[in-house]
Amino acid sequence: MNAKYLGANIKKYRTAQGMTQDYAAEKCSLSPNYFRQIELGNKIPRLETFLKIAEVLDVPTDFLLCNNLSREHQIRTDELYKRIENLPDKKKRFILNAMENLIEEIKDV
Numbered sequence: 001m002n003a004k005y006l007g008a009n010i011k012k013y014r015t016a017q018g019m020t021q022d023y024a025a026e027k028c029s030l031s032p033n034y035f036r037q038i039e040l041g042n043k044i045p046r047l048e049t050f051l052k053i054a055e056v057l058d059v060p061t062d063f064l065l066c067n068n069l070s071r072e073h074q075i076r077t078d079e080l081y082k083r084i085e086n087l088p089d090k091k092k093r094f095i096l097n098a099m100e101n102l103i104e105e106i107k108d109v
Helices: 003-016 021-027 032-040 047-057 061-065 068-085 089-106
Strands: none
Touching: 003 032, 003 047, 003 061, 021 032, 021 047, 047 061, 068 089
C-alpha cells in the first residue's frame, strides 16, 4: 500500500468535508499529530483506524484506497509480464490465448 496516496486521499476528502485536521483527528479519536502523519504518508493506520477515518469522512473505503489498488495491480501485471516473457514461444501463445478467453468470459459479468 502506498501511504502517500492514502494520505493524499484522506486529505482530499477531509478538506472536501470542510474539516480541519484537528477536528477530523478528534472525531477519529486520534492525536492531531498522528492524523497529520497519516495525511503526510508517513504512517499507515491500523485497519480499525482506517475504517474510522472513512466513517468520519463519510466516504467509501475504496475511494480512500484509489490509486493504491491500481498501483498494486500495475506491479502485479508487470511481474506477470516478466514471467511470461521468459517462457518459450509456444507457452507464451498458450497463456495469451487463455487470457484472451478469460477476458471474453468475464467482460459481461
